[in-house]
Amino acid sequence: MVYIAAGVPLKNPTILAAGILGTTGASMTRVIQNGAGAVVTKSIGPVPVYGHANPSMITLNADGGKGQTFGYLNAMGLPNPSYGEFTQEIEFAKKNGDAPVIASIFGGDSKDFVAVAEGLMPSKPDAFELNLSCPHAKGYGADIGSQPCHVEEITAAVKNAVDVPVWVKLTPNVANIKDIGLAAQAGGADAVVAINTVRGMVIDIHSGWPVLGNRAGGMSGPAVKPVAVKCVYDLYEALEIPVIGVGGISCYEDMIEMMMAGASAVQIGSAVYESDRIFENIWAGAQQFMKENGYAFDELIGMAHRRK
């Protein structure tokens, strides 16, 4: 069976999230071979970027740092070789993997976004995902994605320039995510993707210094799942286009919960650090759950909205 997420036929509804292993054609092919239904690339911009100074990613542990890991904090700063260098990586993944490749792109304005999208088109990505949500890159991501007028304008410009589906990835770091989702929809988005990381900071009490090279960053992993579930729930209620859920998914129960909130498909990021077989494990568990409970796939989408 083929699962269609906003115009993209997926092998199964588990997708690699942007920024995790989506940096080379070889790593994307490996993720597809390990069971992902599709992959999203690292976010690619108009010029090469080295990213922020290290440490750029840390684990978050309870109990003064000695307890269980509850998430990650990163401020990579969107390192990427720019679109000119990256077309060959998409081409490689498309040739060697048998699943859709979605190009995540960013820029400072609609001109940048269109230049990157047009530059990547020859490599034939199956869709574009607009990164209007990274919380730690000045002038990019959430800096522009927090304002509905910019989101609508950029979405409409990319939609006009390409002939493949356009997904818009949203930031949870706003007062009302529905307004941002509605702006993406008004710009012609085929789907919204929620959420990018949740803005955060860690300070080393022995030195008094913020730990990340960029001082602040974005949280991901298990701790952000309830934030993501609420964002997906709100977006499902407000929008007519599909919502793709991402944030803290690490087991099949998380995937089912995200679908009940309203997600038509899910993306998985941080949990890939725990196991590279995560996609096949989660999808097998979800299928078993549906069988045991007599649920059809479509019936799960938005189920929590009908329970009142």
Ligand SMILES: Cc1cc2nc3c(=O)[nH]c(=O)nc-3n(C[C@H](O)[C@H](O)[C@H](O)COP(=O)(O)O)c2cc1C
């Ligand atoms: C190390 C790292 C790098 C990331 N890079 C990107 C990126 O380039 N573009 C983007 O849209 N999101 C990026 N993200 C955000 C993830 O795609 C995802 O939205 C977020 O981590 C929440 O999902 P998770 O809890 O499953 O990781 C990154 C996340 C991490 C942890």
